[in-house]
Amino acid sequence: MSAERNTRQRRTIRDVVERAGRPLTTDEIFVSAQTSIPSLGKATVYRSIRALLDEGWLAAVDVPGRSALYERAGKEHHHHFQCSHCKRVYELDGCASEIRGELPAGFVSTGHDVTIYGACAGCSRLTR
Amino acid sequence: MSAERNTRQRRTIRDVVERAGRPLTTDEIFVSAQTSIPSLGKATVYRSIRALLDEGWLAAVDVPGRSALYERAGKEHHHHFQCSHCKRVYELDGCASEIRGELPAGFVSTGHDVTIYGACAGCSRLTR
């Protein structure tokens, strides 16, 4: 059996992801988890992320032009908003887009990703 | 003045991009340009790409989960298709999506990116 062990570091990492209201970078996870476990190593974070992905507990959020962010898996189809100012990524409810039009001959579509850019509430307030 | 110089390597890189019918990775540009200039160094490719971007001649294509691809700039708003099999990225004509729905309070949208996934003509033929 695969005998996942419930270690303190993995428990903490799950906790950090649960508490965050938005997808996090590996470094955000690392820094945040490190406040609970100062001795935490980055390799452990990377390995835990991979384990949680394999397990289906965590989902990777791919946004153009940067490395993956991670959020709790199991949510329904939705897209993301990236603030051009603070670079944070937020979840948007539901699929706010409609894909139409035709693909070139022979092309078959299996899915899509939509990222909306702009300013989040905090940053749009500042620039106003 | 910034006196852009028309060197053989930059000319070749522009040529490679022009000839490709799709966005290319830095490595594809490197390999392809190297067939004309065997002594070409990767650093030159990276520097040329940056120079051509600054100049506005080249545009970066950001696709989720991978580093940027590059295509000729100045095309009208369009999106991209990434083949899940061969990983190549193709341009789609026009904006085949409609963004609707509301953003959270305080959020302001300035743009969006859409990537459609699936199988391109060549690869869908193989798996059929």
Add this chain to the structure above:
DNA sequence: ATAGATGCAAAGGGTTTGCACTTGA
């Protein structure tokens, strides 16, 4: 007891930079 998990440090892969040399204008 023991296999899975951890922390450290070294290794990788892709991109950038420093520097002496080359070359286009």
Add this chain to the structure above:
DNA sequence: TCAAGTGCAAACCCTTTGCATCTAT
């Protein structure tokens, strides 16, 4: 001529791996 551009190698950054140690079970 002479600064922009080039090639090489070293430096960087982020991620992965090897290995001895630690720890849930």
